[in-house]
């Protein structure tokens with residue numbers, strides 16, 4: 138090939154390459170063009186490797202011209218690459234355009250479980266009467282859960298409150314919130330006490346519709362000079378009216394608890410039928426709501442109070458039982474299965 142033809146060849150190469158580039162619309166074709174026109178075996182690159190074959194006089198001119206062509210192609214390639222990038226961005230913006238007229242997705246709001254809602258209702262009512270929430274541990278000692286509450290190791294009441302024991306002797310999951318009575322008394326003695334003791338309790342139970350291995354309790358404890366059974370009844374009557382309505386009747390029935398003397402069960406007039414008799418109250422017109430009594434002298438003494446000088450009352454109830462009665466929940470297991478169909482009803 139005559140040397141002069143190489144210059145013409147370079148001229149033609151530049152024009153045809155640029156013409157080809159002008160027609161390219163997408164990234165894959167662009168990359169193929171780059172390989173063919175600027176890659177190692179591209180015609181313009183071949184000219185560089187052939188430089189030695191040309192005459193000395195024309196060699197600088199050919200080299201310079203080849204360089205110009207290469208630079209022109211590189212510049213055109215960079216420009217085209219930017220054009221394609223912009224075009225593809227515009228296309229994706231168009232395709233993925235956000236339709237702001239569509240309604241948004243509502244976030245799910247959490248809520249308190251029905252037991253917590255009822256517990257808070259109870260806190261509010263007794264809080265108005267001057268009782269404070271006092272929390273004590275779920276993991277207890279045999280002494281505080283039983284013995285100091287007048288339930289010594291041989292006592293038959295222990296059979297009704299079998300619980301879960303840890304591998305450490307004498308350490309167990311509390312079967313009732315009453316150990317909090319001992320803890321509160323030992324913390325506050327010799328000052329008067331008005332506390333609510335809420336929390337989870339545990340029992341070794343065969344689980345069925347009415348029995349669970351865990352449940353809430355909330356207890357009330359008042360210790361002072363001159364507290365009488367009349368104070369107990371008035372406080373619980375007031376609670377019944379604030380919780381279930383101004384006209385609700387109550388009645389006390391004798392009962393037995395190891396840590397109170399005398400002990401009683403308080404029934405509330407059935408809030409479903411108003412005392413006329415229905416399925417919920419089993420036609421009696423009454424609902425068993427809470428256990429109560431005057432704090433046993435032995436318990437007062439164990440708490441650090443002299444029973445000749447001090448007296449007190451205690452009462453306890455279960456938020457799940459209240460929820461079951463109020464909302465006709467017929468299976469206690471619903472409270473712990475975390476089924477949204479149940480939880481969302483409250």
Ligand SMILES: [Zn+2]
Nearest residue numbers: 407410415418
């Ligand atoms: Zn009823």
